[in-house]
Amino acid sequence: MANPTTPTASVTCSALSYQWPDGTSVFDGLSLSVGRGRVGLVGANGSGKSTLLRLLAGRLRPSQGSVTIGGGLAYLPQNITLDTTPRVDQALGIAERRAALRAIETGDVREEHFETVGDDWDVEERALATLGSLGLGDVELDRTVGRMSGGETVLLCLAALLLERPDVLLLDEPTNNLDLVARRRLCEAVDSWRSGVLIVVSHDRDLLERVDRIAELRSGSVTWYGGGWSAYEEALAIQQEAAGRTLRAAEADVRRQKRELEETQIKVARRQRHNKKMDAQRRAPRIVAGERKRSAQESAGKLRGLHEERLDEARERREEAADAIRDDAEIRVSLPHTAVPAGRTVLSLRELRPRFGRLLRGDLHVHGPERVALVGRNGSGKTTLLRTLTGELEPLSGEARTFVPLRFLPQRLDVLDDELSVAANVARLAPGITDNHIRSQLARFLFKGARAEQPAGTLSGGERFRAALAATMLATPAPQLLMLDEPTNNLDTASVRQLTSALGSYQGALLIASHDLPFLESAGITRWLLLAEELQETTAEEVRDLLEAAAAG
Known part of the structure; x- marks a missing residue:
């Protein structure tokens, strides 16, 4: 087990080069040295942040050059798949030590039990303390993982890494899909990190405020900035x-x-x-x-x-x-056909109870171009509710009716056909629209000329989101009710600004499920709904107070 005070904790890359199998160069001779402290690794979508972390973690082999890690390493990838059948102590990697301790306590003094425990006699206490620090204090070690929410499993994986006492900890977009409470717990864990090297890839501004330095990855090289996100922006x-x-x-x-x-x-x-x-x-x-x-x-x-x-x-x-001038162009598109008169009923829910989630009864009426934010804890059923509104899922009871053309942009962006070009994807959802009109509109979504012919499957994360957004907003008939599910997940700050500018041109009704309160506020939300047992009308300030109180508790 690694010693948390190891003075050699470090990360070094020497003349690192890496290419994708198709020959695309990601890095060419990158050299990097990271000492003790907390580092926020930022950069545009597609700049290679996750690839660099996978190289550091040994999940990828460089084409040339070398990676040297001083001390023990732990890595939390962006997309976590966790088996739901094991117990919590098995997921934490401490089940064998717990069993050995139980055996010794009952008088079984075989040598193999002492070898299993080693010097880690307080492993159970450490595990419970670590879970408690991440807001999982009510999670029992004998509980199965399948009874935990998605956000709780992310924190559980982080707890497992922290129990290893790594000298180097790598986190890739750890706040994705976490509600504000879970985000705050994770931020506090980063804030209290004192054990060695911590490198976190994130677009979460609150999380990035907690780091000591910002490393910006741009055009295959790294530029350093002292301080957190605000100092970097300044x-x-x-x-x-x-x-x-x-x-x-x-x-x-x-x-x-x-x-x-x-x-x-x-x-x-x-x-x-x-x-x-x-x-x-x-x-x-x-x-x-x-x-x-x-x-x-x-x-x-x-x-x-x-x-x-x-x-x-x-x-x-x-x-x-x-x-040296950064080209963070904004989306400026005209969408007059999405306009909805102020008095028109757009959406109506009566005594609605979805199949999954915490909502026991939901009544809601949306009129005209209202902009509604749907917020709530992980597992409260925000995505289920949206999919019920689209007709994809049947409710247990009640009804949901829409009275205008509806489009839904899901988290996984499955509105795109990876084999088709960006232009062909838009044309598929907009029959009858001329190719020239589609291309002129795509140019406003920053797909100009030959870029509109790029296959969707080859796009970077930010480009893929823009293509999916274009296909959704340019569809025919023009959507007068647009529903978005966690749209800022995996988006860099430039892409979030582009999304905000695109929504500024949209004239219909909006329903957005998101944990990203700064984004929701920038999108001009006019109504806030907290999803619990009922849909509760609230305000942005009350949402912050409620979730902050839950985080503090």
């Missing part, structure tokens, strides 16, 4: 302001060099016409006139070459300055 804003000034100066220089080149060309042309005229007036011998012409041409050529070289250099400086 430093980035200063950088971008300076980059903007540099770009404006470089563009001004290009314009100046163009003017000087044009002026030089005009002067040369005038001089050549003047010399030709003077030679004709003087009746200069042809050989003298020819020599003077060659000399003038050489001089003019050198002058033009000097200014052309200066122009090329200015253009190179402009390109370098432009590369």
